[in-house]
Structures are given as C-alpha cells and as structure tokens.
Amino acid sequence: MNSFGKDYRTTIFGSSHGSGVGCVIEGVPAGTSLNLEAIQGELDRRRPGQSALTTQRKEGDRLEMQEGMLEDRATGSPLVFWVKNRDVDSSSYETYRRIPRPGHADYPARMKYAGYNDYRGGGQFSGRMTIPLVISGALARQILSKGGIEFYAHAVQVGSVRLEETLSVEEIRAGVESSPVRCAEPETARSMVQEVEAARKAGDSVGGVIECIVTGLPVGVGEPFYDSVESEISHLCFAVPAVKGIEFGSGFAAAGMRGSEHNDPYAISEGRVITETNNAGGIQGGLTNGMPVVFRVAIKPTSSITKLQKSVDLDEMEPAELRVTGRHDPCIVPRAVPVIENAAAAPLLDLMIRAGF
Amino acid sequence: MNSFGKDYRTTIFGSSHGSGVGCVIEGVPAGTSLNLEAIQGELDRRRPGQSALTTQRKEGDRLEMQEGMLEDRATGSPLVFWVKNRDVDSSSYETYRRIPRPGHADYPARMKYAGYNDYRGGGQFSGRMTIPLVISGALARQILSKGGIEFYAHAVQVGSVRLEETLSVEEIRAGVESSPVRCAEPETARSMVQEVEAARKAGDSVGGVIECIVTGLPVGVGEPFYDSVESEISHLCFAVPAVKGIEFGSGFAAAGMRGSEHNDPYAISEGRVITETNNAGGIQGGLTNGMPVVFRVAIKPTSSITKLQKSVDLDEMEPAELRVTGRHDPCIVPRAVPVIENAAAAPLLDLMIRAGF
C-alpha cells in the first residue's frame, strides 16, 4: 500500500492539488532529538522555483509537525508531518483526464481507478509526492549521521552531457550546490545548464543520471533472502517518478567484464578489511561489505513538454493532439538529486535497525 | 524477512549444502489446478549440468510437493514445495570461511552472523536459493497464463558479445532453447558460446544482460505509492545473486533523450489505446499501460574463478591468496534466463491480485 519499511516505516499520503502532502513515520526511538530545520533545508533543495531551470510553481513547502514530538524530541509515538499545497492551478487537468499526456500516469490511472482518481495535478502520481520521501529520508539521515553514515549525490549526466571522471565524496559535497543542475564538476555543470536551456527554448526536456554514494555503513547490512540492500534501495528509487533504471557499482558495465577483472580483491588497511576496487558498489550477496555503497539512477526527460504531441480522446476513442501547458521543469534532474540522496536513507536506516545496529 | 508478496506470497528457506531448499506459497485460490510437471520443466531449465557451459554439480532437482493440494488442485491452505540437495561437496568451504572468496558473500555473511551462518556452499547466499524463486514464479505463470499473460526472456549480451537487434516475442520463444547460452538469435548465440568457452579455458568467467518481455498485462497494474511495477520487479530481481543493474523500457538510454523523443505517442488500434513506441517499457507512473513490460538485468561475471586471487585471512587478519576450486559456472547467464523469466512472474501476479484482477 502506501507504507514502506519494516522497522523504520513511512506511510505517505496527499495529492498534488489537494490540501497537501505528508507522512506518518514510525520507528524513531523515544528521546531522539530531531532537527526540523535540517529537514526543511532538504525540502528547500527539492522545492520548485529555486532557479530558472525549474518549474515556476510557487510553493514554500513549509514543514509542519503535527504530532509525535515533545520539546524537540521524539516521544515514541508516530511522527506526523504535513506540507500544505498553496499555488494550485488545476485548470488544464480536465483536458488531460480526457486526452492523456504522453509519458504521464493520466491514462493508466484513469483506468485503474475507474475515473475516480484525483486527476488534478496528477494526484498521487505527481512529483509532489516526493516531498514526504525527502522528509522521511532527511529524518533518517539525521539518525544515521550520528553513526557516521553520510550521503553524497550529484548529477553525472544531463542529456548528452556526461561527466567522465568519478569525483570524491569531498568534491561532491563541496561542489553540488554551486550549480543549478547539481553536478559537482563546474565545467561539466556549465555544459549541463546549456543543455537544459536549449531544451527549454525548444519547448522540450532532457533526462539524466544521478550518482549517489553512501559512506560509513558497517559490514552486514541487508536481509536475505528478499531484502538485499539493492532490493530495498531500488524498490524505493523506482517509486520516484521518472526513474527508469538503477545500477550498483559497476552495474551494466559488469556484463562486459571478466570475473578476474570484476572481483574486488580483499586487503587489510588500518586493521580493517577493505576491497582494493569497488566494482561491487559496496554490496556482496546483498549485504554491505564496509566499502561505500555506490549506485546510479537513470531519469527520463520530463514528460510535460510544450511541443504538440499525439494522444487520444478517451471519451470519443479517437486520435487527438495535445499541447501541455502549465509550469513544468525542463529537466527534473537537479531537483531529483536531493530526492534520491534523501530517499535512499530510509531503507538503509530500516535495514540497519533490522540488522540490530 | 524471507517472504515476498502481499496477496501472492512466497516464503523461502533452505541452504546450498543442507538437506534442501523449498518454499511456502500462500494466495493460490482453492480449486486452482496446478501442473507440477510444468514447474519441474522450469527447474530443469535452471538446474546444473545441463550443458558444457554450466557447473558439473549433479543435481536432479526433483520437485516434491509436501502439502496444500488434493487431487491436483490447491486446497486454499499453504502450498509447500521441497527440493532435496544431493551432490554436496563441502570440503573447500572451511577454507572460504577463513579466506573469503572475492565477490562472494563469505565475508559480510560471516560478520553479519558472527560466524554462525551455514557457510557450506554459500549457505543461504547460494545460487541454489533461486530454485524456490523458479518454483514460485512458474506457479504464478500458470495462473497468469490463463489470463493471456506470457513471459519471454533471453540473453542479449554475454561478455563483449551484444545482440544489436530487438527480437519479437515469437522469435525469442522459438529460439531461446536452441542454444546453450539462451540467446534466441543463432549467430549471436554462437559467438556468445565462444566467449564463455574462452573464459572457461582461461579459468575465468563472463557476465551478461538478460532481456525479459511480459505481454498481455491489463492496464492499471501497480500500487502507488511505493509498489510501482518497477519497484516490485526490481526488488525481486536484486534478490537474485549476481544482478547488478536493472532498467525498464529505454532505461539508461532515456538519460540522453529529449522528452519529445522519449514520450510514447498514444494511438488507437483495434479499439484499444496503444502507444506507438514503447520507451516506457509498458509502465507509466508505476502502472502498466497495456503495452508489453520490457526490462533488462545486468549479470556480473561469476565470482568463482580458478585464477589465483588476492584475499585476506580473517583469523590472522593478514593478506592471503586464494584459488577457488570446485564446480562453478563460467557464465551464469544461461541458467539465469529461466530464473529471471519466472521470478518476475511472482510480483506481477501479486500486483494483479492486489489490483483486483
């Protein structure tokens, strides 16, 4: 249903053009001190209107805490968060209900819910539903951070512009917020900005790839058989609209490698077992091996474009044309960076608790 | 834990060198007629020793039905299946417990379970655990098949050999069993066989990519927010050892496309809504759109190679070298084809029931 996690569990609710979006979070130990400003900070990184590259919908996305805290600490009862919708314009959506937008959930959602779904703004299929993902993840990161676990994500591809080198986590942290596309390498970032601008001018959009690195995880996180680290992270990432692929460590490149090349040799460094390479992306047999967990997600180009598109009229069952209006991101990658970075934290905290850490 | 699925639910158990592997399956309606021979047929496609390309471990992998049927029909109580282990040789595993095999779960499993895990044959991290996945999936396919839903998988890459063209489902079905690598295009299949043979002679291994196509799914399968079709399939595929990546439809290629190119235009064909292209891989907003669901998984090269490798001695905490002996597949892709093909069926049946189909 709308819950994820076994021991750290988030139930999300809301819709794009209803009164708001939010979540119930269970599993935070009583007495945990919570920094709501830091969660707001991550929402600010996700919110619309932050740069010329993003949609101009005006949403302050102010976090409201409804229940579960007393004097800045968790009480052990469920935490309830709420973010109101404010700048809602549902005028075009009657059209999309009848003439579905290519690439969107309009058509399958109408079929699934027999026409009763909240079609306004995409309803529960809107990118706005990633707000509770960010809340849940940012809160998880606060807890994980106390154990030395940190998350670093940035854009490594936008349209045809691809970052060829692999940055260190220090470089990512230092550079990611310097550019509106959230690629930490300045030169590449500038080309990416041009790529997005060009698409926008053409009434079009571009996709990209986000890389995320998680450091500090202990050895042995992950629950066989079904709940491998990859299974849990991918489950959550594919709930994020526009994600079309995910790979861990060497990923698809592994298909072309030999075992002798792909196997990461073990070594001992400062009394700890490490691997000399990290093709495994920090995961063997579904369990963390103590090396950084590395994964990349592919983001498709935004479906909402102003170019004229072919669709169908579902009431008349005949061909139709459609021009999507409204305020849309020409590239969702920059705003997806904090979403992926935070969202991955929730399943990892859950697996940590499940493994007894 | 060891269960997957909400309404069609499989709990798996067993180990590589214990008495056997099996599963409990819940959610099959009372009165469903079950064809155990067909399930055995899928196990035969997965089992070792079927060709020169696979491990020579001798396992008949005979399916035993323990409970849940009466006169070839499900009774509504849990179905229990069991496959005995027979050709077990645990002699090398004491070594691997101390000197973990690179690329395997030996090291993180020892850490996770404080040394008490069943290390023999990889225990519950063995590829043998895919037997219950095949059982559960093959049974799900029998039920789905009555609704016209069919699965087609084959190898599209083995090592450096890549199939450039996209085959039709008819071509896949016709050709997949003609070659021991399970690529349905004969020419490419021959090159793949050479690739595997070369790796084996070198005491090495190769990886690959498997493509799977599911036809006949109705519109609207998938459960927001967390249980998108991609989330569920990827969760299960990443439980399969050696999978390092997954992509749906255009996948990672979507990152480099423009929205106008990626969006699949709607059209009407024979009174039904279709899309003219299928970059979405049959899934929009996490829901099926009535087009074939298409995904690809990346398989890493088998970790067990006979070449000398660098490892560490965990008891002495010092560097060590290791040569993995025993009977191993130089390429796991051919046997992984039926695993992926069947395994994807379980989450899809589960989502079908959840959506009320």
Place this chain on the structure above:
Amino acid sequence: MNSFGKDYRTTIFGSSHGSGVGCVIEGVPAGTSLNLEAIQGELDRRRPGQSALTTQRKEGDRLEMQEGMLEDRATGSPLVFWVKNRDVDSSSYETYRRIPRPGHADYPARMKYAGYNDYRGGGQFSGRMTIPLVISGALARQILSKGGIEFYAHAVQVGSVRLEETLSVEEIRAGVESSPVRCAEPETARSMVQEVEAARKAGDSVGGVIECIVTGLPVGVGEPFYDSVESEISHLCFAVPAVKGIEFGSGFAAAGMRGSEHNDPYAISEGRVITETNNAGGIQGGLTNGMPVVFRVAIKPTSSITKLQKSVDLDEMEPAELRVTGRHDPCIVPRAVPVIENAAAAPLLDLMIRAGF
C-alpha cells in the same frame, strides 16, 4: 506498529494533549461515496460531555478530512482524517509522571520510553486514541452496510447491575440511545444510571460489560490459520483501553456445558442453512457460519478516581499517596459502546475483502 488490517488498513496517530488525533485509511476503493456526517455522528456518540455520566472535558471532536476525497468520493489514495484537541489541561500530569496513577499506563510507559513519552493526558495511551478507531470503524460500517451488514451494541452490565435477558437487535437499536448508559432495556438502564451516580458521589468508578451483535455476514469470513474472526476482533478490542476480557457466543459459560448442549444443530430455513441455537456466536473454526456474530467485552472500572490512593514516587523510589484530579468518567461503558460497535467493523471489513467478498 500503529497500523491494523491487511486490505482495509488504518494507521493511527496523535496524543491526548498534543495538537490532535487522526488516522490514515487505506483500502477504500476509488469511487466509494463517503458520508462524513455519519462518521461525525458516531464521534458525537463517543465524545466527552454528552451527559452528566461522562467527563466534562469540552471537546467538539470535529472531523476534518485532509486528503483522499474528491467530490464526496474516495479517490483510491489514502484517506487522512484529523480531529484537533482543544480543551487541554496538562497541569496535573507532571505529578503523574513522578507519582504514577494506579491502573494507568503512566509507570510502564515511562519505563518503556525512558521518560521521553508524551505523558500529558496519558499521551498515546489516552482514551482519546479511540477517536480514530471510531472514524475507521464508522467508515467501514458504511461500506459493510451496503452489503446488509449491521452492528448493534449496548451495555449489558454496569457495576453490579446486570441485564438478565437477551434483547433482539431491533430492541437494541430502538433503545440504546434512550438512556445515558446505553443499555437498551429501560428498567435496567435506570438502575445502571443509579449505580454510576453512586460511584461518582463516592469519588469512585464502576466497570461493565458491552454486548455487540453483527448481522448479515456471509458464510466463510475469516482467514486461517492465525486470522480467525475471533482473533481479529479481539486483537482490536484489546487495543481499546480498559478492556479486560472478551468472549464469543456462549463464551466462558461453554466451559461448563456438554458438547451435546453446546453444539448448534444445523437446520434449513428459507433455503438457507442456519443453526437452531447460536452458542458458537456465529463463528465455527474461526469462520463465520452465517448466523449473527455475538461477542461481549468486559470493561474495568475507570482508573482515575478522586479517592486517595497508594502509589510510589518514581524519582525518590519511595511510597507516596495520590489523589487524581481532573475531569474523568465515573464509568466509561456508555462511551465505550460506540467505540466497540464501530471498532469491530474495521477488522470485519478487512476480512471480507481478504475473503474476496
């Protein structure tokens, strides 16, 4: 955690003296028309201050719908309800944190949450948490009512006053709201009122027994092995504060009966199978048998009494005396009647959906 139900699922949250209480409800089919006024009506039956027999805390308990509806119908996304707390007086609770009230959760809750629980008003252990139970149940009843399933509850014992006869469901419905104690038999009800008044004057409290009858359930509701109808109803009823016992049909009296007396003979009536007696309380083997489901719950006397009581000072670990002040019900039974009546509906709807009805 804080969720109950598999297919009709309610996650509850909130606290007695925080901002409010509420719930997230999943599993209501898109398009279901919902009558919020009827839910408010059930909240009104539960709310404080409705008669001289209940606490004088002033709470309007107005239902707010936050998300999940469009034009009076469910959209298929989670329904979110919220009831604000208004008349909050937390002044005494600092005392109870240190000197726990006998019979309350103060002491074990402080221990469980290491002192970080929201102790004000009993926090999440307050009777106020039954508000979301009523919301969830009243909504379930609307859906069940369309299938002819109805709920009838009233008080059959208050203190030493016990209703000896068994009323028909028509009599219960006709009489239950005529008396502030919610016993449908007027004579007995009057004695019960006196019993409550006497206890109140003495600074004391009384308990009672509530009987609930559910009619119209089809045959075969209930899910073996663990989720018998009794298991599900009792699980939920024991979540209601003050419930100390539950029995179905003949209940504890069955212990003294012979099988020939207890077994309900089958008969045929108007083409349907019925039983001539209903010692089974409508449930055989954990499944409904088509007869009315009948159960009774025992409610202990309200723990909050104004008489001086023995307790301990947890900070000093020494004996202490305590006089509980504040506004409390001398008998919770009258307000528990709608709680039990509604609360039982949620697990029954869940089991109905699970059984495919």
Place this chain on the structure above:
Amino acid sequence: MNSFGKDYRTTIFGSSHGSGVGCVIEGVPAGTSLNLEAIQGELDRRRPGQSALTTQRKEGDRLEMQEGMLEDRATGSPLVFWVKNRDVDSSSYETYRRIPRPGHADYPARMKYAGYNDYRGGGQFSGRMTIPLVISGALARQILSKGGIEFYAHAVQVGSVRLEETLSVEEIRAGVESSPVRCAEPETARSMVQEVEAARKAGDSVGGVIECIVTGLPVGVGEPFYDSVESEISHLCFAVPAVKGIEFGSGFAAAGMRGSEHNDPYAISEGRVITETNNAGGIQGGLTNGMPVVFRVAIKPTSSITKLQKSVDLDEMEPAELRVTGRHDPCIVPRAVPVIENAAAAPLLDLMIRAGF
C-alpha cells in the same frame, strides 16, 4: 495469512490427513543454541493417546528439523520443522463433507473454499494444526527462559468442576503433570477426571478453563497502539480451535468492581516497583508492568460426540441426522494446556524483540 509475528515470525502449514504439519520460523538470532529434545517434550505433552482421557489416534509426532541449524545452533536462516502424519483414517470424512458436523468448521470451510478444501480430518481446521504452535512456542520459551521468563498453565475448570483457590506457580509446576487432566490441585483433578469419564460414557464431551501465568517479564513490553500484550496473546489464543473466551487479570469480574477496589496500589519491594494486588494481570495500558501476566481461556466442549445430532445434507439441502464416529477427545482441555502455555510464548518473544529487549 498463515504467518504470525513481526520479528519472531512463524508460518505454519499442513493438514490433518495430508503428509504432515510444520512451520517456518524466522527471527532466531544466528548462534542461538536450540534444544530439540525439549521441543519434542512439549509435543509429547500435546500428542494424542497419552491417557485414557484423550483420543486413541496413534501419532508419535516426531519432530524433524529440515533446515536452519548447523551443529545445534541456529544459522540465521529460516528454521523449518516438520511432523509427519501417520495414523490417518479419512473414511468418515466424505460423509462430513456432505453432512457437516455441528460445531465444526466443515460447513463454513466448504462454503469458503467452494468445496476444494482438504476436508479429510478437518484439513487445516484440525486440532493437529496446534503442533506447529507448540513447536514455535517451545522454541520461543527456550529463548525467553534465558532471560528468566517462565510459563505456568493448568486446568482450573473442567465441566462443572471448578478450582476455587489460586495456586502459586510453584504449585502449578509441581502438580500439573500428576493428573491426566492437568489440574495441579490433586483433589480437584480427581473430580475433573470423573467429569470427563462421565461425559465419555455418555457419548458426550465437556469443556473447561485454562489459566496461564507468565513470570519474569520486564516492564514495558507491548506495542501501542494496536499491539497491546492482550491483543497479541488473544490473537494467537483464538487461533487455537475451541477457544471461546479470554480474560486478563480480574477479567470479567472487573465489570462488577469499583475502581478503588480494582486499581492495584503501587508499592516498593526490594528496590523494585510492584503492585500489591494484580487485578491488572500484569498489564496496564497494554504494557507489562513487571508483575506476572495472568490470563484464562475458555475451552468449549469437544464438538465431536457420538450422540446422534441434527444436521443438514448440503447436497440435497434437506435435514439430516449424523452420528460422529472416529477417535475423539471427550475433553480437549488436558491437551490444550501445553498448547496454550507454549503458544503464548511466541507473541511475547516477538514483543520482547520489538521492544528492544
């Protein structure tokens, strides 16, 4: 479905006249040493044919361990247990399928499963399904026992014979196995034996009440809101066939008490907080308070009696008479004592783990 527990989880399977019954148990930490003989000992207490008071079906009920252990210790993967059925006589059950036995699940099960259920021996509604409950509970008790938590159950009522005094746990342990009815007070036990013998001679049966006491639980076990200690224990007890009621502490007697009488005064004893009485049955607000948990379950008289009974012919939909043959217990209470005693251990271990103990 067929699983119970969140962190200590048992999935049960099997049927009365199929090949056997068993369970999968998850949540036992790797390295836990397991005493299978002790589990067998509890099965021996439950098994048929142990005295003249029980059914003469001959079943050795030998425990087989299929998977999950290595050298007497849990490996961290699921534990699989199996008990074969041997002395199976299904001859009468074709009759009961058509003419259902009053008091049994025959009729609702046939309706629920559209006639496809395994009707032989009651299938999955048989008392034989309590074997895996005993296995799971006996294993849980081994783990709990290390923390000083112990279980004591005995019969306090059989038919009209009721034990008026409350025995200490030492008396229960010392006396429970001295009598075939498993009442620890010898005088009462003798009367109970006569009560059962009288019923058997009359071709009839009797019910009873079992009391269970759990000592040594720490303060704060139980998970609000839904998973109170009472909720979890009652959920499981009502899965046991023939249970019609449950009460904790003062139970139904609480209905007639005043608050000043029912509230258990706190006191300090040897540096610990205790209550001077235990009307709460060791549970306040759904949480353990450190005092013994006390509960009683009502067991109905065995449904299978040899007296002629009224039933219906479901094929012809007309009245019919039935005389139940076969080997049945004239009173199930003696064998239910170890079932209840062990079964309660599984949810308590689960709650302990969930609470972080």
